[in-house]
Amino acid sequence: MAIAYRQHIDDDTEFALWRIEEEADDLYKQLQLDDEEKAYVEKLSNGKRHLHWLGTRVLLRKMLHTDEYIDCKVDAHGKPYLVNLPYHISFSHSFDYAAVMISKTHKVGIDIEQIKQKVERIAGKFLRPDEMAFIDDAHKIEQLYVCWCAKEAIYKCNGEKEVSFADNIFLDPFSFNTRGELSARLHKNNINLDYVVSYMQYEDYMIGYVKGQM
Structure with a gap:
C-alpha cells in the first residue's frame, strides 16, 4: 500500500497517513532494524500493536525517501526521536491507519x-466544564474527538510525562468543521506555551496535528 494521504504544512513540515493493508511480514521486509529493534518486534504479539509499530516505521522511511537504516529511539518520556537525522518526529496510529509527522x-x-x-462516556476525564460548554450537540462526537486529538497532539509535541489533559492543556472555544484550527495553551508550573492546533476529519477518523516551538 502506498501513502494514503500526505499534507505539506510548510517547507519543512508535513504529515502523512498509511493505510495498513499489508501482513506484518510484508512490512517487516521493508525495514532495516538493529538487534534491539528486532528483539522488540519479536516480543510484540501478532496483532494491531505489531502492525502499528511496523507501519509507522515504514511510513517514516517513505517520508524521508531513504532505504538506509534509520536510528529511531524513544526518550525517557516515551517521545520518539531520530539520532542522526535533523528531523523532529511524532507517531500515531488507530485501527487501520498509521500517521507520522516530521519537521x-x-x-x-x-x-x-x-x-x-464511546468518547462521550469519558469526555469529563479530559475536558473541563468550560470546555464541555462549547461542544455543539449537532456534532458532539466529532467535536469531542477534535478536543481529544488536539490535547494528545500537544502532549506529544511537548514531549514530557505528567501532563494532565484536563488540568494542564486548555482549549479555546471553537466551532466544529470537518477541517479547521483551534487555539490552545499548555500551562504547568513555570511552563506556559501557546499552540494553534489544526484538525481534519478523514473518512471515519479524526486527526489533530500541531507545530511547537523551534
Whole structure:
C-alpha cells in the first residue's frame, strides 16, 4: 500500500497517513532494524500493536525517501526521536491507519483516532466544564474527538510525562468543521506555551496535528 494521504504544512513540515493493508511480514521486509529493534518486534504479539509499530516505521522511511537504516529511539518520556537525522518526529496510529509527522524546524505532535460513540462516556476525564460548554450537540462526537486529538497532539509535541489533559492543556472555544484550527495553551508550573492546533476529519477518523516551538 502506498501513502494514503500526505499534507505539506510548510517547507519543512508535513504529515502523512498509511493505510495498513499489508501482513506484518510484508512490512517487516521493508525495514532495516538493529538487534534491539528486532528483539522488540519479536516480543510484540501478532496483532494491531505489531502492525502499528511496523507501519509507522515504514511510513517514516517513505517520508524521508531513504532505504538506509534509520536510528529511531524513544526518550525517557516515551517521545520518539531520530539520532542522526535533523528531523523532529511524532507517531500515531488507530485501527487501520498509521500517521507520522516530521519537521526540520519545529517540535511536532500528531494524533489520529477512529471516531466512536464511546468518547462521550469519558469526555469529563479530559475536558473541563468550560470546555464541555462549547461542544455543539449537532456534532458532539466529532467535536469531542477534535478536543481529544488536539490535547494528545500537544502532549506529544511537548514531549514530557505528567501532563494532565484536563488540568494542564486548555482549549479555546471553537466551532466544529470537518477541517479547521483551534487555539490552545499548555500551562504547568513555570511552563506556559501557546499552540494553534489544526484538525481534519478523514473518512471515519479524526486527526489533530500541531507545530511547537523551534
